[in-house]
Amino acid sequence: MRLTWIHPEDLIGHELRQARQDGRAVEAIARRWHDAGGHDAPPMAGASPEPAPERLRRLAEDLLDELATIPSPLADREPTGLDAVISACPDWPGAPLAAPGPDLAGRLRGAWAGRAAGCVLGKPVEKIPREGIRAIAEATGNWPIRGWFTARGLPDDVAERWPWNRRSAPTSLAENIDGTPEDDDLNFPMLALALLERYGTGFGTDDVAQMWLDELPAGRIFTAERVALRNLLVGLASPETAVYRNPFREWIGALIRADVYGWVNPGDPARAAVLAHRDAALSHTANGVYGAMFAAALAAMSLTANGPEEVLAGALRVVPPESRLAVAVREAADLARAEGDFERVLDALHARHADLHWVHSVNNAAAVAAALVHGAGDFSASVTSVVSAGWDTDSDGATVGSVAGGLLGADGIPDQWTAPLHNRVASTLTGFNGATFDTLAARTHALVQETSG
Incomplete structure (x- = not known):
């Protein structure tokens, strides 16, 4: 089992993206990370499938701490206190x-x-992009959306391309809802x-x-x-x-x-x-x-x-x-x-x-x-x-x-x-x-x- 949302080698890609949105100059740090073999942030899940080598893990920790020292030019108009x-x-x-x-x-x-x-x-279609949500709804006669999502009548090819949120669908599809x-x-x-x-x-x-x-x-x-x-x-x-x-x-x-x-x-x-x-x-x-x-x-x-x-x-x-x-x-x-x-x-x-x-x-x-x-x-x-x-x-x-x-x-x-x-x-x-x-x-x-x- 590999825990999500906590490993430095997975956090660094997200921090680089956040830094760019903050207007911080981080391209040199990004190059160091990628040149060492580091990966971008996982697009959907919180962790890549395999742990990184120890050298990359230590580098990620160092770079995260270095990124934290770079001030954001947006800080004055976006305070936290x-x-x-x-x-x-x-x-x-x-x-x-x-x-x-x-x-x-x-x-x-x-x-x-x-x-x-x-x-x-919204539970069964969490993590499914717009086009997938529409494809599911259209295929089941629910577009524009006007009711709960359902697997009844959903073609196999649509279900395979746009799989439900596996943890949520058993309790949040129209045919399954029984309480919240x-x-x-x-x-x-x-x-x-x-x-x-x-x-x-x-x-x-x-x-x-x-x-x-x-x-x-x-x-x-x-x-x-x-x-x-x-x-x-x-x-x-x-x-x-x-x-x-x-x-x-x-x-x-x-x-x-x-x-x-x-x-x-x-x-x-x-x-x-x-x-x-x-x-x-x-x-x-x-x-x-x-x-x-x-x-x-x-x-x-x-x-x-x-x-x-x-x-x-x-x-x-x-x-x-x-x-x-x-x-x-x-x-x-x-x-x-x-x-x-x-x-x-x-x-x-x-x-x-x-x-x-x-x-x-x-x-x-x-x-x-x-x-x-x-x-x-x-x-x-x-x-x-x-x-x-x-x-x-x-x-x-x-x-x-x-x-x-x-x-x-x-x-x-x-x-x-x-x-x-x-x-x-x-x-x-x-x-x-x-x-x-x-x-x-x-x-x-x-x-x-x-x-x-």
Whole structure:
């Protein structure tokens, strides 16, 4: 067995790509690595099939440490520290933008159920590119996507060319769904709920670290989270956990952890973003942190806003406007407003972000924004649009489902998306296996009342 996401010889390719995106001059280091026989980053998995020779492993370690000393020219406009982030946001809200109404309980149930439904929709096609998702959907009479994916009627040649996510398909195809299967996109929000119940809203990043050590199975976390957990286990503390040999620090991991921080602060994107920052700082920097702040603010706004445009406008106020993530989100939203054919929107987004990994925060935040605008508050249109985008389909489906569900409330989500989930979720987290959306929403609501009382 070869573990993923931790070997220096596999990390170096990802770090070189991240460095180029940061505008750092690293071609001399890249030549040294390739001239020594080093490989590029594995395109999909987190590890190459065979371990590298010891000389390459040591070289990779040295080069990772050398790369860490090269400053990014983008650092001034993409800070990580909270005070600097707030200073970089000229529109940072000084007070809540709205107060929750009497429908808050129903909207919280909708947010939890919507997150689960969007996640399950995207699970079987995670890691499959756009063209594969379309081929599968067309071959089974589900294009444009309007329902769960299915293997029924799928021709063998299509199935062979575009294989399902093997871990997810047994529990997330139309013919297999029986409750909500376990997923990190649901485990992390539940962990955040437990964190707030244990420590309150005054929690710190060290408390997040303790929750991870207490509760997270290492085999069920990936990329930046796995690196940060490794860093904790070798004795590092935040903020070093986020940066030490962690080329995934601007990927999507922190974004998927943030919804609950918004749900406990309805109508208050700034407070939601502050809580999300404390969580994200354990494993991410810059755009990786902004992804979490953006998602938390989306969740906060979804419980009080009248539509996705109002949600997006509030969420963008907590992201530095010159950052790559904010620019990408604005561009994506503008594209979706101007172009009625969502496939053309996706063509432009994929061309614009072709250099990013499929689980980077920037391109996925752009897909979320475009789908929310295109969906215009319709749950089905929103989640199916974002899953058709490819990239991180289950995570993006979860985020868009959360926002759309929060806007509509539980009763506004079509039964086709909620009935097969049977109001329950599977989890290996202590105390959460079999939890119902009703119970999760009630616990979240109790935290809202506690912090506002």
